[in-house]
Amino acid sequence: MVNREKREDARFVTDRMLGKLSTWLRILGHDTVYAADIKTTEFEADEDEDRAIISFAEHEARILLTRDKNLALAARKKGVQCVQIKTDEVMEQLKELLRHHINLNLEPVPARCSECNGKIRKVEEGEEGILKGKSYVPAHMIGKWHFWVCEHCGRIYWEGSHWRNMREKLGQLKEFYETH
Ligand SMILES: [Zn+2]
Structure with a gap:
């Protein structure tokens, strides 16, 4: 088992393409805001969605996860930590995060609602x-x-409903983590 120093859990904001990844990150206990949930309530109507997501990530010190190359570039320009996700399947997407040295929990924990990100x-x-x-x-x-x-x-x-079946899938991810 690889030892990881105990840090505060990484927090994320995800774009509209990454709904399933958001669900999984919440199951792993990571505070994850899905872009579709922030737009209208917290931002001025004249702000476009890309700018809104970037300023939200900046303001809340969240890591931005996106499939969109232009959004990733714009975020980096503003100094926002960002990972441009390149695959479609959620386990592969989690591996991408590990490859980018994002400190992920790899055990499901009862901490976050996978539907709404509430505690x-x-x-x-x-x-x-x-x-x-x-x-x-x-x-x-x-x-x-x-x-x-x-x-x-x-x-x-x-x-029984929620975390048990996920452990199996996460097993492969842990193997991946330990060998990289
Ligand atoms: Zn909830």
């Missing part, structure tokens, strides 16, 4: 009511499994 927290004993209100939570699991809830959108997560 998730454990559902405590006595709070089962919030689980019963969700039709996608199997009733027989309540009281047996640990659940997490997104503080922003209320989505419920549990180990």
Whole structure:
């Protein structure tokens, strides 16, 4: 196992082409804002989307991830850390980040909502009511499994649904990381 110094988790902003990558980065616990979610709320209407993303990345000290060569160039000109993603498949995209020496977590962690990037927290004993209100939570699991809830959108997560299947895929990524 390669030792990595413990640093603050890398934070990202991703362009519209990278929705799936955004989901995965959140599953890995990285604070990741998807460009489509920031445009209208936080920026002046006259600002074009590329400029808006770059200033957002700059302002929040996030690493910009984009498929767009011109956006990547413009970001670098402004001194914004940026990775131009060149592949389509999400595992390959994660490998690209590793190749660029981005410090990625390679274990899924219950920290971020993969839908909205909100923080998730454990559902405590006595709070089962919030689980019963969700039709996608199997009733027989309540009281047996640990659940997490997104503080922003209320989505419920549990180990079986969300993180378990991802470990396998991440296994290959770890091998890749350890050999590069
Ligand atoms: Zn959420």
